[in-house]
Amino acid sequence: MKKFGLIGFPLSHSFSKKYFSDKFLKENIQGVAYESYPLENISDLLSLLVREPLLAGLNVTIPYKEKVIPYLDVLSDEVKQIGACNCIAIQGSKLKGYNTDVIGFEISLMKKLKSHHQQALVLGTGGAAKAVHYVLAKNGISFLKISRTPGDDQLSYESLTKEIIESHQLIVNTTPLGMYPDINSFPPIPYEHLGNQHYLFDLVYNPDKTMFLLRGEERGAEIENGADMLIDQAEASWDIWMG
Numbered sequence: 001m002k003k004f005g006l007i008g009f010p011l012s013h014s015f016s017k018k019y020f021s022d023k024f025l026k027e028n029i030q031g032v033a034y035e036s037y038p039l040e041n042i043s044d045l046l047s048l049l050v051r052e053p054l055l056a057g058l059n060v061t062i063p064y065k066e067k068v069i070p071y072l073d074v075l076s077d078e079v080k081q082i083g084a085c086n087c088i089a090i091q092g093s094k095l096k097g098y099n100t101d102v103i104g105f106e107i108s109l110m111k112k113l114k115s116h117h118q119q120a121l122v123l124g125t126g127g128a129a130k131a132v133h134y135v136l137a138k139n140g141i142s143f144l145k146i147s148r149t150p151g152d153d154q155l156s157y158e159s160l161t162k163e164i165i166e167s168h169q170l171i172v173n174t175t176p177l178g179m180y181p182d183i184n185s186f187p188p189i190p191y192e193h194l195g196n197q198h199y200l201f202d203l204v205y206n207p208d209k210t211m212f213l214l215r216g217e218e219r220g221a222e223i224e225n226g227a228d229m230l231i232d233q234a235e236a237s238w239d240i241w242m243g
């Protein structure tokens with residue numbers, strides 16, 4: 001028996017357990033199981049590994065994509081550059097860290113990306129945002145980081161002008177704003193300046209259309225949620241665990 005799982009906190013509405021359990025049934029993959037492991041503190045990872053000696057791989061979600069790195073023995077190039085890990089392969093006593101958010105986001109983003117989407121706004125500055133930064137830079141798309149508080153390399157939401165919105169026609173939400181059950185929240189950008197040249201991508205997948213996406217759609221923008229990204233990153237995790 002090989003076991004896999006998801007660490008994070010909280011995990012009450014996790015995509016991963018259902019996805020992998022369904023995958024194992026549909027593809028008749030036997031001798032494996034996938035569980036959710038809510039950890040109140042990342043240091044609890046060590047006791048989890050002792051308690052579950054059959055663990056062969058873990059996915060990592062909020063709030064531990066960055067905090068897990070000191071516990072890893074080997075880092076992929078993407079994790080080294082991004083500073084965030086969402087997939088761990090457990091090989092004996094060694095923990096190897098990967099970032100499959102990169103794979104999932106790039107595949108999903110490209111489906112609706114147009115040639116004029118050359119400048120982007122990335123809303124939020126957490127671990128998921130770093131994967132987005134990596135993919136945008138890889139594809140030659142310049143971007144501004146947007147946060148609640150301004151900094152040396154980031155703008156505040158309050159500083160977003162009509163000119164900035166109109167010139168940055170790709171907007172990616174990496175925050176949990178709008179995610180179930182808080183479905184009425186949304187990033188505070190000036191939606192009135194959006195138009196049909198904009199492409200709004202939300203890493204949130206539940207609900208299908210967040211307030212962020214609905215407000216963009218009302219202005220004629222192209223929209224995409226995080227559902228396909230999750231599937232692609234999950235399959236990339238499985239490929240890594242299977243070697």
